Amino acid sequence: MTILKNRLFWPAAILLALLIVNVFTSNQFITLQDGHLFGTLIDILRGSAPLILVALGMTLVISTGGIDLSVGSVMAISGAVACLLIKDLGNQNAVGSVLLIMAIAIAVSAVLGLWNGALVAIVGVQPIIATLILMVAGRGLAQLVTDGQIINVQSGPYATIATGFFLTLPVAFLIAMAAVALITVLTRRTALGLLLESVGGSPSASRLAGIRAKRITVMVYVVCGAFAGLAGLIYSANIKSADSIYAGNLIELDAILAVVIGGTALIGGRFSILGTVLGAILIQTLQVTVVSIGVPSKATLLFKAVVVVVLCLSQSATFREKVFGRFKVRASARTEVPA
Amino acid sequence: MTVMSPEPVTKHPAINPRRRVYRPNSKYIPILATLALLVAMYLGGVGNYRNFDQPSVVVNLFRDNAVLLVVAVGMTFVIITGGIDLSVGAVISLTTTLTATLLQGGWPPLLVLPLVLLIGALLGAGMGAVIHYFKVEPFIATLAGLFLARGLALFINQESIPIRDKIWTTLSDMRIPLGEHTRTTPTAITALTVVLIAAAVLAWTRFGRNVYAIGGSADSALLMGLPVARTRIAVYTVSGFCAALGGVLFTINSTSGHALQGTGTELDAIASCVIGGVLLTGGAGYVVGSLLGVLVYGMIGTIINFQGDLNSAWTRIVVGVLLFGFIVLQRLVTRRTR
Numbered sequence: 168m169t170i171l172k173n174r175l176f177w178p179a180a181i182l183l184a185l186l187i188v189n190v191f192t193s194n195q196f197i198t199l200q201d202g203h204l205f206g207t208l209i210d211i212l213r214g215s216a217p218l219i220l221v222a223l224g225m226t227l228v229i230s231t232g233g234i235d236l237s238v239g240s241v242m243a244i245s246g247a248v249a250c251l252l253i254k255d256l257g258n259q260n261a262v263g264s265v266l267l268i269m270a271i272a273i274a275v276s277a278v279l280g281l282w283n284g285a286l287v288a289i290v291g292v293q294p295i296i297a298t299l300i301l302m303v304a305g306r307g308l309a310q311l312v313t314d315g316q317i318i319n320v321q322s323g324p325y326a327t328i329a330t331g332f333f334l335t336l337p338v339a340f341l342i343a344m345a346a347v348a349l350i351t352v353l354t355r356r357t358a359l360g361l362l363l364e365s366v367g368g369s370p371s372a373s374r375l376a377g378i379r380a381k382r383i384t385v386m387v388y389v390v391c392g393a394f395a396g397l398a399g400l401i402y403s404a405n406i407k408s409a410d411s412i413y414a415g416n417l418i419e420l421d422a423i424l425a426v427v428i429g430g431t432a433l434i435g436g437r438f439s440i441l442g443t444v445l446g447a448i449l450i451q452t453l454q455v456t457v458v459s460i461g462v463p464s465k466a467t468l469l470f471k472a473v474v475v476v477v478l479c480l481s482q483s484a485t486f487r488e489k490v491f492g493r494f495k496v497r498a499s500a501r502t503e504v505p506a
Numbered sequence: 507m508t509v510m511s512p513e514p515v516t517k518h519p520a521i522n523p524r525r526r527v528y529r530p531n532s533k534y535i536p537i538l539a540t541l542a543l544l545v546a547m548y549l550g551g552v553g554n555y556r557n558f559d560q561p562s563v564v565v566n567l568f569r570d571n572a573v574l575l576v577v578a579v580g581m582t583f584v585i586i587t588g589g590i591d592l593s594v595g596a597v598i599s600l601t602t603t604l605t606a607t608l609l610q611g612g613w614p615p616l617l618v619l620p621l622v623l624l625i626g627a628l629l630g631a632g633m634g635a636v637i638h639y640f641k642v643e644p645f646i647a648t649l650a651g652l653f654l655a656r657g658l659a660l661f662i663n664q665e666s667i668p669i670r671d672k673i674w675t676t677l678s679d680m681r682i683p684l685g686e687h688t689r690t691t692p693t694a695i696t697a698l699t700v701v702l703i704a705a706a707v708l709a710w711t712r713f714g715r716n717v718y719a720i721g722g723s724a725d726s727a728l729l730m731g732l733p734v735a736r737t738r739i740a741v742y743t744v745s746g747f748c749a750a751l752g753g754v755l756f757t758i759n760s761t762s763g764h765a766l767q768g769t770g771t772e773l774d775a776i777a778s779c780v781i782g783g784v785l786l787t788g789g790a791g792y793v794v795g796s797l798l799g800v801l802v803y804g805m806i807g808t809i810i811n812f813q814g815d816l817n818s819a820w821t822r823i824v825v826g827v828l829l830f831g832f833i834v835l836q837r838l839v840t841r842r843t844r
Contacts, residue, residue, distance in 0.1 A: 236773070292833055296780050299773055300833070304826020310819035420592075420649060433643050465664055469657030475650040479642045486640040 174430040175442050177481040181474065182449045185456045192459045203332035207455065213329075215451035216339035217242070217398035219444055220346055221418055222425035224391030226443045227350070229426050231387050232367040232435025233287055233294035238395040238422060240305025241279050242415030245272045245396035246403030247312040250320050259322035266324070273396045279305070280392020284385035302419070309411035318409040329405035339401050346394060351440050360438075363387065367435030421450055428478055533790070536783025540798040543835060547805045555812040561688045563808060569690060571804040572697035572759065573598065573752040574774055575797065578782075579704045580748025581775040582796040583741040586708075587720045588788025589644035591742065593633065593651030594749035594775055597626050598768030600659040601753025606667035606763025615673045623750045629655060630746020634739035648742075652772070659765035666764040669757055677758045693755045700751065704744075705793040717741060721788030778803055781832060802832060 186208070190196045193207035221238045228235045249272040256264050279301060286297035331338040354360030365373040366380045374380040395415070403409050427433060428449060429442025450471075457470045480486045551558040568575070577594045584591045601622045608618045633651045637644050669675070681689040708714040716737040719727040728734045752771075757763050776786075782799030784791025806828045810821050 286830075290834055290837060292837060293780065293786050295786060296777060296833060299777055300826050300830045302773070303829065304823045307819040307822030307826065311823070315817070315819060420652070423645070424649060427643070427646050433645050465660045466657065468653050469661055472650050472653035472657050475646070475653060476636075479646055479650060480636070480640055483640040483642050486642075489639070 175439070175445060177478060178428050178430075178442070178445050178449055181478065182445065182452060185449070185452045188456055189452070189459060192456075192461075199335070203335045207459065209337060211448065211452050211455050212340040213337035214455070215448045216329075216337070216343040217401050217415075218418065218421055218425060218447040218451060219343040220394045220398040220401070221415075222422040222429075222443045222447045223343075223346055223350055223440065224387075224394035225419075225422040226426050226429070226431055226438050226440060227354075227363065227387040228294070228391045229423070229431055229433060230363045230367045230435055230438035231384055232370070233384070233387070234423065234433070235280075235283060235298045235388065235391050235395075236295060236419050237279070237283060237298040237301035237305055238391065238398075239415030239418045240302050240309065241276050241392050241395040242399030242402060242418065243306055243309035243409075243411050244279065244312065245276045245399030246414050247309045247318070247409040247411050248272045248275050249325070249400055250318040250403055250409035251312055253320045253322050253325055254318055256322075259320060260324060262324045265322055269325075269328075269400055272400055273393050276396020276399070277389050277393040280389040280395075281385065283392065284388030287388065288381040288384035306411060309409075309414070313409050313411050315411075317411075320407055320409075322407075325400075325404050326407055327404075329401050339405075342397070342401065346397070347440060347444055350390075354438075354440065364435075364437055367437070422447075424475065425450055537792060537795045537798065539835070540782055540795060540802065543832060544798055544802050544805060547802070547809065551805070551809050551812065555809075558812060561685065565684060565688050565690050565694070567801055567804040567808065568694035568698060569759075570807070571800050572691075572693040573756045573768075574771065574778065574803065575697040575800045576700050576748050576752040576755060577771055578775040578778045578796045578800050579700055579793055580745035581772075581779050582704070582782075582784055582791060582793050583708070583717060584644075584745045585776070585779050585784050585786060586717050586788060586791050587738060587741050588724070589637065589738075589741070590648065590776065590786070591630075591633075591651075591745045591749075592645065592648040592772045593629070593655055594745060594752070595768040595771035595773075596652040596655035596659065597629060597746055597749035598753040598756060598771055599765050600629075600655040600662075601626055601750045602757050602763035602767050603659040603662050603667065603765045604763070605754060605757045606669050607662055609669050609671045609674065610667055615671050619754065622754060623747060626750020626753070627743050627747040630749070631739055631743040633746070634742030637742065638735050638738045656765070662765070663763075664765055666762055669761045669763065674758060675761055678761050691759075693758050696751075696755060700748065701793060701797050708793055713737065713740065718789060721790070723789075774803060777829065781829075 189207050189211075195206040197204060197206040197208045199205070221242070225235060225238065249268055252268040252271065253259055253265060256268075259265075283294075283298050283301060286292045286300070287294050290297075327338055328342060329339050333341055354363065362373070362378055362383055365376070365378055366383050370380045370384070398418075399414060402414055423433075425446035426438075426443050428446030429439050429444070431438040431442060453471060453474055454467060457467045462470065548558075548564075551563075557563075577598070581591055581594065604625070605618055605622050608621070609615060629651060633644075633647050636642050637647045677692050680692050682692065682695065683689050708717065716727065716732050716734075719730070719732055720734055720737055724734055724738075753768065756767060778799035779791065779796045780786060780799070781802050782791070782795030782797065784795055784799075806825055810816055810824055816824060
C-alpha cells in the first residue's frame with residue numbers, strides 16, 4: 168500500500184501504460200541501428216528534452232511560489248539570436264564559434280530571466296503579471312531579431328544538440344539529463360533546496376530568518392530563463408531554423424502541467440525534480456501515443472484534457488477518499504476541511 | 507433603535523485638526539490610480555493625434571473590447587474568490603465554433619443561443635465542482651478545462667466557419683445612434699449591461715458578499731456558515747457563462763466562428779483585472795476596476811492604431827512596454843498608501 172500512496176505512483180503508472188501501448192503500436196519500439204539506439208522510445212526521450220528543460224526551470228520558480236509565463240517567448244528569442252548569429256558565420260560548421268553563439272543566446276535568455284526576477288522580487292509585481300509582460304513583448308522581440316523571417320541555418324554542430332547521438336543516446340536528452348543532475352545536486356546536496364522551499368513557504372518569514380529571499384527569487388527566474396533559452400536552442404536546432412511565431416508556443420502551460428503532475432504544489436514551498444521530469448516525459452509520451460494509435464492530431468488536446476482530469480483526480484486525496492473511501496471502514500470520523 | 511449619541515466616537519482622533527487634505531478611502535486607491543492613468547493616456551492621445559478627441563474613439567473602445575469586457579467581468583468574480591480561470595479563451599473558441607456550426611446546420615438561432623450559453627455555464631460549473639469538492643487547484647482544473655474546450659472546438663471544426671443567419675447578420679450590422687457621428691453596436695450595449703449587473707451583484711447582494719468572504723478566507727467563511735460550496739461553484743459558472751457570452755458577442759461582431767479564436771484571452775482578462783486593482787490573492791477588487799483595466803488595454807490598442815506605422819512585432823513590444831509602465835506606476839502609487 169505504501170507504493171500506492173506515493174504521489175508519483177499514478178503518473179508513473181499512466182506513463183507505463185502509455186509506453187506499453189506504444190510497444191504494440193509502433194514499428195520499432197527500441198532497437199540498435201547505425202550504432203545508436205533507435206525507435207519510438209528514443210524519439211520520446213529526444214522530443215521531451217525541451218519540455219524537461221523548461222519544466223525544470225519552472226519547478227524552481229514554482230517552488231518559490233512564483234510562475235513564469237514567458238518561457239515560450241524566451242525560447243523564441245534564444246533560437247532567433249542563435250540562428251541570426253550562426254547565419255552570419257563564415258563557416259557554420261566551426262564548433263568553437265557555434266558553442267560561443269549558444270553561450271551568447273543562453274546569456275541573453277538569462278538576462279531576460281533577470282528582468283522577470285527583478286520585476287517580481289524588487290518591484291514586487293505579482294509573478295503571473297510580471298512574466299506576462301515578457302510573454303507578450305518577447306515574441307515581438309523575437310520577430311524583430313529575425314525581421315519577421317524564418318532564418319534557416321546549415322550548421323552541423325548546431326543540429327547535433329537536437330538530432331545528434333552520443334553513447335547511443337540522443338544528445339538533446341543527455342543535455343536535459345545533465346541539467347536535471349546539476350539542479351538535483353544543487354538543490355538536494357546543498358542547502359539551496361531548503362532555502363527555495365523556505366522562500367516559497369513564506370518570503371517574509373525566510374527574510375526575517377536571515378535568508379536573502381529577494382536574491383533567491385531573482386536567481387530562480389534567471390535559471391528558468393537560461394533553461395528556457397537552452398530549450399529554445401534545441402527546438403530551433405531540431406528544425407534548423409528560427410521560428411519566432413511557433414517556437415515555444417503554449418509550452419508554459421505544458422511545463423506547468425508537467426510540474427503539477429510531478430507533485431509540486433502551485434502555491435510553492437515544496438518541489439520534486441524527479442516528478443517534473445516524469446511529468447514532462449509523460450506529456451511527450453501522450454502526444455506521441457495519440458498520433459501513433461491513429462487518432463487524428465486535432466484530437467490530441469482532447470486526449471490531453473482527459474489525462475489531465477484523470478491525473479488530477481487521482482492525485483486529489485479528497486477524490487480518492489470520496490470515491491474509493493466508501494468501500495473501506497472509516498477508521499476515524501472525518502472532519503470537514505475547507506479547501 | 508437606540509438614540510445615537512450626538513458626538514460619534516472616532517477610533518483615531520485627528521492628530522492635527524487643521525490638516526484637512528482629502529484622502530480617498532485606501533481601498534479605492536488602485537481604481538483611482540487606474541482611472542488617473544487612463545485619463546492621462548487619453549489626454550496624451552488627444553495631444554498627439556488628430557481626431558483622437560472624437561467621442562467615437564471612446565465609444566468604440568466598448569465595441570472593440572466587448573468580448574474582453576464580458577470575460578473580464580466573469581474573471582473578476584473568480585479572482586476575488588482567490589481562484590483563477592484559464593479556460594475562458596478556450597470556452598470562447600468552443601462557443602464560436604459551436605454557434606457557427608449549429609447555425610450552418612440550420613438550427614434555429616433562438617435555440618442555439620441559450621444552448622451555447624448553457625454549455626459554457628455547465629463547463630464552468632463542472633470546473634467549480636472539481637475545484638471545490640476534490641480540492642484540485644483552480645489553475646490546474648481550469649487548465650484541463652482549457653484543453654477540453656479547445657480540444658472539442660478543434661474536433662468540431664478547424665476551419666473558420668461563416669455565419670449567414672439573419673438574426674446574427676442583422677445584429678452585426680445594427681448601429682444604435684448615440685449622438686452626432688457617434689453610433690454603437692448591440693454588442694457594446696450588452697457588454698456594458700453585463701458590467702452594470704455584475705457590479706450591482708457584487709456590491710449589493712448576499713452572493714456578492716459571500717464571494718468577498720471566500721476570497722478573504724474560505725475557512726472563516728465556512729465557519730461563519732456561508733455557503734462556500736455553492737458560491738465557489740457559482741463563480742466558476744458565472745465565469746463560464748461570461749466566456750460563452752463573450753464567444754457569442756464575438757460571433758456577432760465577426761459573423762464567423764473559428765476554433766483558434768480567443769487564444770490568449772484568458773491572460774488579457776487576468777491582466778485587465780490586475781490592472782484594475784483586483785488582487786490575485788483574492789478578497790479585494792471591483793468590477794469597475796476590471797472595466798477600467800479593459801479600457802486601458804483598449805486604449806493601448808487605440809493609440810497604436812492612431813500611430814499607424816507600427817508593424818506587428820512593434821505592436822507586441824509596445825503593448826508589453828505600456829503594460830510594464832502601467833503596472834510599475836500603479837505599483838508605486840498603491841505602495842505609498844501602505
